[in-house]
Amino acid sequence: KAGVTQTPRYLIKTRGQQVTLSCSPISGHRSVSWYQQTPGQGLQFLFEYFSETQRNKGNFPGRFSGRQFSNSRSEMNVSTLELGDSALYLCASSPGTAPRQYFGPGTRLTVT
Amino acid sequence: TQLLEQSPQFLSIQEGENLTVYCNSSSVFSSLQWYRQEPGEGPVLLVTVVTGGEVKKLKRLTFQFGDARKDSSLHITAAQPGDTGLYLCAGPFGNEKLTFGTGTRLTIIP
Numbered sequence: 001k002a003g004v005t006q007t008p009r010y011l012i013k014t015r016g017q018q019v020t021l022s023c024s025p026i027s028g029h030r031s032v033s034w035y036q037q038t039p040g041q042g043l044q045f046l047f048e049y050f051s052e053t054q055r056n057k058g059n060f061p062g063r064f065s066g067r068q069f070s071n072s073r074s075e076m077n078v079s080t081l082e083l084g085d086s087a088l089y090l091c092a093s094s095p096g097t098a099p100r101q102y103f104g105p106g107t108r109l110t111v112t
Numbered sequence: 113t114q115l116l117e118q119s120p121q122f123l124s125i126q127e128g129e130n131l132t133v134y135c136n137s138s139s140v141f142s143s144l145q146w147y148r149q150e151p152g153e154g155p156v157l158l159v160t161v162v163t164g165g166e167v168k169k170l171k172r173l174t175f176q177f178g179d180a181r182k183d184s185s186l187h188i189t190a191a192q193p194g195d196t197g198l199y200l201c202a203g204p205f206g207n208e209k210l211t212f213g214t215g216t217r218l219t220i221i222p
Contacts, residue, residue, distance in 0.1 A: 004154070032210045042114070043155075043200065043212035056207045090154050092209075099143065099204040103154025 001026055004089050004104035014108045018079040023108045025072050025093030031055075032074040033101060034066060037088040049074055050097070080111075086111045116201055116213035123192060133186045133216045135201035142204060144184045146175055149198040158186075158189040180204060191220045 005024045008035040010096050010100045013019050033056075045058040049068035072093075078085055088108050092101035119134045121172045135144065143162045147155035159168050161184060163179035172195075174187040184201055201213040 001191040024115075031209075035210075035212075042214055043202075043211060045212075048209045056209055058208055092154070099210055100145065100157055100160060101155075101210060103147075103156070105153050 001028075004091055004093050004102055006089075006104040006107050008107060009105065010108045010110075012112060013081050015081055015083060015111055017081050018077065019081060019089045019091055019109060021076045021091075021109075023074045023076070023091030023093075023104060025074070025091075026102055029093035029095050030072055031094045031096060032068055032072060033094075034074070034076050035090040035092065036060070037090060037106070038086075043090070044069070046076070081111045083111050085109065114214050115205060115211050116203065118199075118201060118213040118216045120216060122217050122219075123222050124221060126191060127219050128190055131188050131191060131218070133188075133199055133218070135184045135186075135213050137182050139205065142181070144177060144181075144201055144212070146184070146186055146205045147200045147202060149200060150196075155198075157199055160200065191218075193220045193222050196220050 007022045030084045032052045033048040035043050037043045047066050048056045052068045063079045066076045090103050090106045092103045094101055108112055116137050121158045125131055145160045148158055149155040159175045164179045164181045166177045172189045176185045196219050199216045202210040205211040
């Protein structure tokens with residue numbers, strides 16, 4: 001099976017812009033979660049989608065949003081980008097509700 | 113303050129030495145996982161521990177879950193350069209799919 005894929009791998013945006021990141025989970029996996037990784041805060045949970053519904057949400061502002069499509073692919077959107085949004089954004093999938101995560105390689109977002 | 117604190121934060125040792133990494137919390141977890149992350153990649157699951165007091169072995173790696181399910185440790189015997197990476201403990205907590213620890217960056221010197 002192919003692993004979790006994320007596009008793009010690298011992205012440079014300007015403060016105030018918005019960005020959309022994409023994630024394709026492992027075939028058959030219905031849960032997709034998003035995480036932000038920074039040197040200062042480490043790996044932090046953003047949100048989880050399961051069968052197109054947001055199941056859980058971390059402690060991030062409303063500028064961070066996501067959605068999941070019927071084929072389980074997911075997108076994450078960040079509006080009004082701030083310098084502090086520069087991070088590695090990781091997508092992870094799992095077959096169901098178990099906490100084990102299969103991670104993608106991440107999208108490196110740089111906000112200038 | 114992070115829910116899961118790992119120590120040490122950085123560790124650099126010679127090939128062949130033994131080491132232990134700790135993951136501590138004041139909260140009880142139903143399970144804890146250990147991941148290793150290498151540069152340019154996402155974390156990869158090494159093990160999941162579920163029962164208090166549980167010990168799991170994966171070749172040269174030994175994982176232990178504390179009796180009270182508030183802490184865990186990872187012991188590596190005869191470390192090799194391929195063990196180099198960022199080690200992360202994580203567990204489900206509250207509304208979060210996974211809460212991650214602060215991480216231990218391990219470097220094995222050949």
